[in-house]
Structures are given as C-alpha cells and as structure tokens.
Amino acid sequence: MTEKENVLTREFEIKGKDFSRAGNISSKIKEILQETGISNSIIRRAAIATYEAELNVVMYANKGILYFTLDPDSIRLKIDDEGRGIKDISLAMKEGYSTATEEYREMGFGAGMGLPNIKKNADKFKISSILGKGTTLEIFFFLNNSGAS
Numbered sequence: 001m002t003e004k005e006n007v008l009t010r011e012f013e014i015k016g017k018d019f020s021r022a023g024n025i026s027s028k029i030k031e032i033l034q035e036t037g038i039s040n041s042i043i044r045r046a047a048i049a050t051y052e053a054e055l056n057v058v059m060y061a062n063k064g065i066l067y068f069t070l071d072p073d074s075i076r077l078k079i080d081d082e083g084r085g086i087k088d089i090s091l092a093m094k095e096g097y098s099t100a101t102e103e104y105r106e107m108g109f110g111a112g113m114g115l116p117n118i119k120k121n122a123d124k125f126k127i128s129s130i131l132g133k134g135t136t137l138e139i140f141f142f143l144n145n146s147g148a149s
Contacts, residue, residue, distance in 0.1 A: 004018070007071045008032070014057040014064040022058045026050035029077075036070065042141050045121040046075055051138050052094070052114040055083045059104055061134060073139040087127040093119065093127075117122055 005052045010032070031046045038046075050066070055066035061083025069076040092099075093115050100110020114125045119125045124140035 006037070007069065009070075010068040011095045012052055012066040012068065014066060014079075014081070016058060016062045016064075017091075020056055022055050023051055025054050029068055032068075032070070033075070038070075038075070038143065042075070042143065046141050047075070049118045049141075050077060051123045053077065053079045053137055054115050056135075057083070057110065059100065059109060060116065066133075071121075073143055076142070077137070077139040079137040079139075080134065081136075082134045085131040085133055086127075086135055087131060088131060089127055090100065 010029075012028070014025065015021070026047050029050050030043055033043045033046060054066065057066075057079065061081035064081030064083075065081055067076075067078040067080075068079075078130040091097055094112070095116045098105075098110045098112035100112075104110045115127070116138065118139060122139045123142045124138075126136065126138040129135040
C-alpha cells in the first residue's frame with residue numbers, strides 16, 4: 001500500500017481459473033471507495049468495471065495484476081494480464097461476442113458483455129493486447145469532471 005500526497009494505491013493479484021475468488025477484488029475496491037466518501041453512482045460503475053475486468057482475467061489469462069489508484073481527481077484501474085491476448089479487439093468490443101468455452105457458458109459466464117460493460121461504465125477506457133503475451137486495460141473514472149475529455 002502506498003499513500004502520499006492524497007494518492008491511494010493498491011495492487012491485487014488475480015489467478016487465472018480461480019472462480020472461487022472472482023469478485024473479491026471488486027468488493028475490496030468498493031469498500032475502499034465507500035470509506036473515502038466517493039459518490040454511490042461512481043462506486044457502482046467502478047465496481048461493475050472492476051468485476052468484469054477481474055472475471056476476464058480469471059477466464060482468459062494465466063494470471064494478472066490489477067493496479068488501483070485513487071487521487072483527488074480520479075480513480076484509475078490498470079489491469080495487466082498474462083494470457084493469450086485478443087486477436088481482434090474491435091470484435092471483442094461488440095456486445096454478445098464471446099470466445100468463452102462451453103464450460104464457462106454452463107457456469108453462467110461468457111455472454112460477451114464484459115468489455116462492452118467496462119467501456120460503458122468508464123469515463124475513459126483504453127485496451128491493448130499482444131497475441132501470446134497478454135492484454136492491458138486502463139479504466140478511468142473522473143471524480144469532478146477534470147480530464148473528462
């Protein structure tokens with residue numbers, strides 16, 4: 001944990017295929033945001049985006065790290081995973097598109113809404129991916145309209 005100059009940071013490890021812990025990180029981030037007095041509407045959007053990002057790592061990567069940063073102006077989530085990467089990002093961003101296995105679909109996952117939900121809930125969203133290496137997501141929520149361009 002690092003806290004300096006009104007900046008709060010945390011790092012969370014995500015294990016691939018560990019469905020029993022999926023959602024724990026989004027719950028922890030929600031608690032942090034509630035304790036710091038962030039508005040409920042922003043907390044809800046951040047929790048949804050965090051959960052979707054966390055689940056994508058669990059489903060599609062070997063492991064990942066979620067970096068959480070809270071400063072007076074924004075919440076920033078950066079998720080770096082070590083996985084197979086995304087072949088076609090524009091296709092992956094379409095609602096309903098999924099590469100989930102039949103097993104994951106039977107578990108109730110893989111509806112193809114993860115990345116679209118992240119983008120819909122974020123104020124700013126960036127995604128990059130390298131096949132065979134992994135994917136990086138950067139998700140921003142602006143707390144007082146600064147940087148919301």
